[in-house]
Amino acid sequence: MIRSRIRxxxxxxxxxxxxxxxxxxxxxxxxxxxxxxxxxQGLLPVASVYLTRFLVNQLVSATSTGLxxxxxxxxxxxxxLIAMVLLVxxxxxxxxxxxxxxxxEKVQDYMSxxxxxxxxxxxxxxxxxxxxxxxxxxxxxxxxxxxxxLLNSIGSLIQNGVTMVSMALVLVQFGWWVPVxxxxxxxxxxxxxxxxxxxxxxxxxxxxxxxxxxxxxxxxLTERQAxxxxxxxxxxxxxxRRFQDLxxxxxxxxxxxxxxxxxxxxxxxxxxLLVxxxxxxxxxxxTIAGKYNLGDMAFFYQAFIQGxxxxxxxxxxxxxxxxxxxxLSDLFEFLSMEPQILDPPQPVPLTSExxxxxxxxxxxxxxxxxxxxALNNFNLQVPAGQFAAIVGPNGAGKxxxxxxxxxxxxxxxxxxxxxxxxxxxxxxxxxxxxxTVLFQEPVQYNATAxxxxxxxxxxxxxxxxxxxxxxxxxxxxxxxxxxxxxAAGADEPINRLPEGYDSLLGKWFEGGTDLSVGEWQRLxxxxxxLRQAGIIILDEPTSAMDPWAEADWLARFHNVAAGKTTILxxxxxxxxxxxxxxxxxxxxxxxxxxxHADLLATQGLxxxxxxxxxxxxSNAPVVLNRVE
Numbered sequence: 001m002i003r004s005r006i007r008x009x010x011x012x013x014x015x016x017x018x019x020x021x022x023x024x025x026x027x028x029x030x031x032x033x034x035x036x037x038x039x040x041q042g043l044l045p046v047a048s049v050y051l052t053r054f055l056v057n058q059l060v061s062a063t064s065t066g067l068x069x070x071x072x073x074x075x076x077x078x079x080x081l082i083a084m085v086l087l088v089x090x091x092x093x094x095x096x097x098x099x100x101x102x103x104x105e106k107v108q109d110y111m112s113x114x115x116x117x118x119x120x121x122x123x124x125x126x127x128x129x130x131x132x133x134x135x136x137x138x139x140x141x142x143x144x145x146x147x148x149x150l151l152n153s154i155g156s157l158i159q160n161g162v163t164m165v166s167m168a169l170v171l172v173q174f175g176w177w178v179p180v181x182x183x184x185x186x187x188x189x190x191x192x193x194x195x196x197x198x199x200x201x202x203x204x205x206x207x208x209x210x211x212x213x214x215x216x217x218x219x220x221l222t223e224r225q226a227x228x229x230x231x232x233x234x235x236x237x238x239x240x241r242r243f244q245d246l247x248x249x250x251x252x253x254x255x256x257x258x259x260x261x262x263x264x265x266x267x268x269x270x271x272x273l274l275v276x277x278x279x280x281x282x283x284x285x286x287t288i289a290g291k292y293n294l295g296d297m298a299f300f301y302q303a304f305i306q307g308x309x310x311x312x313x314x315x316x317x318x319x320x321x322x323x324x325x326x327x328l329s330d331l332f333e334f335l336s337m338e339p340q341i342l343d344p345p346q347p348v349p350l351t352s353e354x355x356x357x358x359x360x361x362x363x364x365x366x367x368x369x370x371x372x373x374a375l376n377n378f379n380l381q382v383p384a385g386q387f388a389a390i391v392g393p394n395g396a397g398k399x400x401x402x403x404x405x406x407x408x409x410x411x412x413x414x415x416x417x418x419x420x421x422x423x424x425x426x427x428x429x430x431x432x433x434x435x436t437v438l439f440q441e442p443v444q445y446n447a448t449a450x451x452x453x454x455x456x457x458x459x460x461x462x463x464x465x466x467x468x469x470x471x472x473x474x475x476x477x478x479x480x481x482x483x484x485x486x487a488a489g490a491d492e493p494i495n496r497l498p499e500g501y502d503s504l505l506g507k508w509f510e511g512g513t514d515l516s517v518g519e520w521q522r523l524x525x526x527x528x529x530l531r532q533a534g535i536i537i538l539d540e541p542t543s544a545m546d547p548w549a550e551a552d553w554l555a556r557f558h559n560v561a562a563g564k565t566t567i568l569x570x571x572x573x574x575x576x577x578x579x580x581x582x583x584x585x586x587x588x589x590x591x592x593x594x595x596h597a598d599l600l601a602t603q604g605l606x607x608x609x610x611x612x613x614x615x616x617x618s619n620a621p622v623v624l625n626r627v628e
Contacts, residue, residue, distance in 0.1 A: 042162025
């Protein structure tokens with residue numbers, strides 16, 4: 001078993017080296033200063049022990065000769081040197097704390113940047129996997145502090161190692177067996193540390209999913225997004241119970257591990273005390289026999305006790321390093337995830353203006369882990385400059401078209417092309433740069449209204465909100481932002497805000513103003529319109545609009561989309577009726593295509609759905625607002 005643990009430890013060595021590489025990259029200069037301090041701090045306890053021996057011997061001598069200036073001076077010299085060692089120790093300790101804090105902050109920020117970069121770079125398919133969320137959870141939990149903890153453990157290892165080796169050399173003068181006994185007394189503790197570090201790691205891996213569930217329940221119970229529904233349906237007690245039930249299981253298992261570890265550590269400590277007692281009895285006998293004096297006795301006791309404590313700390317540091325590398329292996333496994341959506345070796349140039357159009361040819365696509373196809377031998381052509389609407393029931397595969405066209409996923413079979421060229425032959429970023437999308441659930445950025453819209457310009461026209469710009473550039477962008485807001489129907493609600501376009505939106509930060517669902521949607525529309533892209537894709541753009549706002553928006557939209565290739569996904573047939581051509585989807589295929597009047601004449605699925613929607617509207621009760 002011990003041999004297998006040693007082999008397991010050696011397999012973690014590459015993770016240790018890689019983690020130290022991260023530390024060096026993040027804070028190389030601070031690390032050099034830190035190592036120098038550690039070595040000096042490691043030697044100071046040995047100096048203190050030697051000076052203590054010298055002081056005791058001088059005190060014994062002074063006691064035997066009587067009080068005199070010579071005897072006082074002989075005692076003052078080691079006492080002063082001990083005081084100086086203590087002063088230097090205190091100074092170096094404060095300096096070390098400052099350096100460790102600087103290291104810690106820089107390493108944490110560096111590791112957070114790596115997590116963010118990897119999380120934003122992986123394919124969307126990763127987010128369809130619970131295993132990915134487990135890896136992400138462990139990476140986010142451990143990444144910011146494990147390298148720092150590893151660094152602190154290595155620092156303590158170096159410092160304690162220097163001191164321990166020095167103490168061992170000091171103790172050799174009493175017999176070769178003394179440092180050996182010192183090491184033997186700490187081996188049981190070393191075994192306990194290694195064993196329970198591994199058991200805790202295995203427990204953590206086994207319970208990652210349960211930990212994530214507790215995080216999820218905690219989020220439901222504390223965040224604004226779920227607050228209204230939890231109160232209306234009285235769900236708080238339910239989710240609170242689920243949180244407490246899971247926490248009870250995790251808590252009991254964790255306490256059980258701690259209890260077992262405590263008893264094991266107690267047994268190891270008993271063995272250590274036995275070795276210590278035997279060693280001290282031997283030294284006491286030797287002192288009584290006259291082989292050593294009282295100074296030697298004090299020196300032996302102090303050196304052995306400190307050496308034993310240092311050896312135990314040294315081995316615990318090794319255990320901490322082992323534990324941290326176990327958890328860092330999850331981080332490195334997360335960082336090693338590679339996207340499958342990649343640029344070709346030689347990307348084909350791409351312009352924002354389409355000449356032929358978009359073509360889906362025999363496309364079949366399954367989401368990861370699903371046996372039911374989202375698209376099944378799907379075929380669709382959208383000529384350049386056409387305004388095409390796609391309608392169909394939920395689950396027909398409409399939104400999947402957006403994800404495939406943006407190359408968030410690749411189909412399992414078939415091809416998707418722009419102007420006759422397969423999407424896979426384009427640079428991913430260049431492809432996405434010629435597409436602007438209003439997603440069905442757009443992000444509500446807690447930023448100013450102006451920046452919420454201007455974010456649609458990042459990457460396509462070089463807008464950088466953090467860069468300093470000339471007054472002319474800022475004024476020009478503001479005009480474009482306002483024009484996009486007017487086109488999306490967002491200008492009026494923005495002007496009603498306390499500070500207009502400079503108003504902070506959202507409730508996460510002080511001074512923020514919230515918007516209605518429809519107003520947020522219009523803001524997202526403006527963001528999509530701001531991007532000067534040749535392809536416009538809108539997923540349910542009027543879902544939060546009333547019929548009057550919808551009619552007004554459609555009139556504006558025709559001006560914005562003029563000459564652009566537009567795909568509109570909607571459940572509202574009154575919106576789809578304005579398109580050049582309407583495609584009806586069902587079960588991952590196009591089942592009907594044509595203009596509004598033609599589709600009504602065929603009496604197919606579109607005509608039936610149209611009649612259903614119109615009947616619903618015509619039968620809706622009219623409510624008149626009474627003026628009091």
